[in-house]
Amino acid sequence: MKYLISLFFIAIMTTSLSAQNKIAFEVSFSEPQAHYVDVAMEISGLKGAYVDLKMPVWTPGSYLIREFAKNVESFEAFSTTGSALNAGKINKNTWRVNTQNNGRIKVTYRVYSFEISVRTSFVDESHAFLSPTGIFMYPDGQLNSASTITIIPYKNWTKISTGLELTGSKANTFIAPDFDVLYDSPFEIGNQDVFEFDAAGVKHEVAMYGGGNYDKEILKRDMTKIVVEQTKTFGVNPNKRYVFIVHNFNSGGGGLEHLNSTVLGASRNSYNTEAGRLRFLGLVSHEYFHLWNVKRLRPIALGPFNYDEENYTTNLWIAEGFTAYYQDIYTKRAGLQSPERYVMNLANSISLVENQPGNRVDPVSQASFDAWIKQYRPNENSANSTISYYSKGALIALIMDLEIINSTAGKSGLDEVMKAMYDEYFVKKSKGYTDAEFKAMTEKIAGKSFDAMYADYINGVKTIDYNKYLNYAGLTLIDDAAAGNDAYLGAITSLKDGKIVVTNISRQSPAWTGGLNVNDEILAMDDQRINNVSDPRLSEVEKFIANKRAGDKIRVLVNRDGRLMNIDIVLVRNPNHKFRIAAIETANPSQIAVRKRWLKIN
Template identity: 55%
Template sequence: MRTRFIYLFMILMTTAFATRAQPKISFDVSFTEPQAHYIDVQMEIDDLSKGFVDLKMPVWAPGSYLIREFPKNVESVQARDSGSEDLKVYKIDKNTWRVENGKAKKIVVNYRVYAFEVSVRTSFVDESHAFLSPTGVFMFVDGFIDEPTEVTVTPYEGWSKISTGLEPVTGQKNTFYAENFDILFDSPIEVGNQDVFEFTAAGVKHEVAMVGGGNYDKERLKRDMASIVEESTAVFGVNPNKRYVFIVHNYASGGGGLEHLNSTVLGASRFAYSNPARYNGFLGLVAHEYFHVWNIKRLRPESLGPFNYSAENYTTNLWIAEGFTAYYDNLLVRRAGFYDESNYLRMLTNDIEAVENRPGNLIQPLSLASFDAWIKYYRPDENSANTSVSYYNKGALMGMLLDLKTLHATNGEKRLDDIMKAMYDQYYIKLNRGFTDAEFKSMAEKVAGVSIDDIYHYVNNAESIDYNKYLSYAGMRLVNQLEGTSIPDFGVRLVGNRIASVSRNSGAWNAGLNVHDELIAINGYRIDEQGNEMDRILGGASVGDEITVLVSRDGIIKEFKVTLPESKRADYVIEPMPNATKEQISIRKIWLSID
């Protein structure tokens, strides 16, 4: 009995000590100089148990695989104890500040963040509004990233609204709660006078915060965005959110999106909503980011969470996480009835052309494109098209192949939807962990009932795809409309009259023309300063012709003899096969949602 009492006492003391050892963390965010693009952050930390505390800021934003070095925007880091005595603060590495608190149990840290980069993944502040991308704003206590925190936002004078996926704290104005820093870092905050409207879909309340104005029709957006939500939810059979927030930044010309656990940030063109094609493109962006509610925010490759916010987090499976999402974005718009069959097939051929007309498709395997996203995809240069392939475009095509193969193997009973739902149920709902590449392959083969070694061959090898093998399952075929033509390949893209890129194995590539060369003349004819004359001058050339190209390279005039090889570029269309069987037509109707 005594032994048991001592044991229980020790457990209680250990628990109490562990509880005391956990710091209490909260933030106050304000904007004293929004016109100068600054965020003012005050961080309070209580119940410290050591003589120093290390504060870290993430260097990247999950969903955007590039080290962005957010600490570069931080300045004026100061700390004081509860008696307002200054404490020593110094950096020990690029994203870590050490505060020597001595015996002080509670400290207050103040710092400023410069925020003036327009994108869905970086913070931006001006006199009209503030957008906080949390990984570039909030520090965390090293070793305590799982601790809860509260954020109080003080809007600038004249700003009246706050939009965020964070939960409000009852009874505390403009104060929000995150159960841990992963949640905080996954919850962007918009502060200003945004136009806010709501709709309910799949049993979930959705808030839309429109920033920057535009010619959008709120009632139409409510209806159409709800359709996208319903179609996305139908794939998995359940919507895990209680509330969801769309933050839409409208610019003169904008695009892009970044997914979050129960919110997303979208970039859009403010006056494009009245253009049917561009409006459907916006709905495709909505579909893409909303599909991430399941695919990557919950169903994820094992290396993408828990995150290391101080370094790269490598995976070979972005072709699933992003590529399959890129397959579904247009497919969901089709299922919702915004694309007809021909428009949807055009979207697919756009992806095929983007992959097959890119020389890098034969250089970089898809799995490596994922792994090297950190150093290649988000850091493109003039040679990127020659050396790399997009895990978005080619990953989407892997989704198409797997969808068609599964439909064929199961006589239309199963498709990619069933694979994704089975993966979600197994690895998020049941096991609550990420999946390995082998586990995804195993589940796909279990659902389809056949090997998918052929698809993984295309994932792991840099080569063109036999699209017709898979399209034939739906009685369709891919046709190159340039087949049988002979088009010369000069291989130069101009910006003005300067060479911006040179295509691998083109005439310019083989002859040694360089990026940054100023194109002066072709065959003795002057190229105008805007480069508009190049295509006209080359219009009469044939494959095998030798042309004379005059350039200025670093102020030195050079002449090149360029032999024009035959272009390998293709212009594709997907069309029905003649004499397709009833079985093939049945698969086609299921695949393309044809009544």
């Protein structure tokens, strides 16, 4: 992808417009209450008997084929005189227009937009959020073409927030130097609450939709701290302007990175709690760090993009996992959370990964490659068969960071690896990196081989020796559940239509080996009726198991597809971990030095 520093200089973009086919979009909203976007597309400079117009099937940063073309309706094409041109689909995401040798044509279509997420478009009478990959078509083979986008807001809508720059020649008209940039520039249109702050030499716009109990001045202060800390790592901020589009819902979350903007989901009434504030700032930190890691420093498969199909990489554990690691590192460095809280959350993250059976089945590199079929399509067996490249990748970043700091006596850490990779592959070579190149740079800075780490923890499923790395920093990982003897079934249930139904079976658990199935309705245990009472703290099944001991045999009566079955199960000791990280009282000066370098504390 072409991420030029001169991206937003109007003169350069105007030149690129004149050198290629001229493309102009006009976006309006005749029926926002019905969730439609009206798109008109004019193309001039055409040659030949036809042109194929394509809509992407996925959006960068979200690795799933979403088939955006399914939302397109009423596709029509016209000549400059207004006469209809023959047009129709030739495959799932391509429309062929018979131009009749017209050099200029107009195409109109509508897009149904009613999916709330950071990666899909949503329109109603209050606002429009446009995720460009699901709105704008491109002429086949013309991804390099520039375009203008004119927004006609609905009735009383008064504001447009986007990372694109205005042309200056027409109201509400923006310019994109190519389709990669257009597809990386979402729009928020309506009456959003907009405020600004300057940080690291960059003007930042925050566009808040949906209201909320946020304090603008506090957000400005805290977001500034994150921007400043992240910019320190790379020594440069690649933008002159950046836009946060924030959608506040009753219960919201998630984010998607873009070239000079991001879209965040948040819970509107959680800003005034410590947990809610840190959750939002962690999301800000995560998506902002993507400015460097992914949007510029990227695995080689992630750009230039093929918008027609999957773009496979084994390195999402770096692209997303390292970003997940740094999101909390930076909130700590910015003073938004204490080192103690950071370490406590780190221990919880280790528990989360190590308690997932799929962690012992699926290497994190393979989980990255399979993101297209697994990450966004979890089922009842996902926890048994795969691991998140976000959470496991963050732990790989942790042990790499500690290994580098220790091996270089504090001279370098993962920060230095990320900056060196950015300088070498984005700034100098303008290309993505291979897995081997990232490993080689890590080894160069650490001054040692990472063969074993890659073989065991990245391309393998060996349990991470956390204490090896934490001990470098005078810390130790303690499992508070190790001495317990609680009984364990290994089944998760939920209340569905008044029935207690099994929703998950943990691999190699008593429920797994005993033959309990997902979708079984549990009626009784040891001839005791299990009441369908919903308790958010403890289910009726969990209450029953809590009164048992490891080694006890129980009989479970289930309804399986209308048939009553008794299943005998022998309970075992609960294998799940509950980790915490503690300081080693006898830590030596070298260990203390590593800890201070890692946590950036005096």
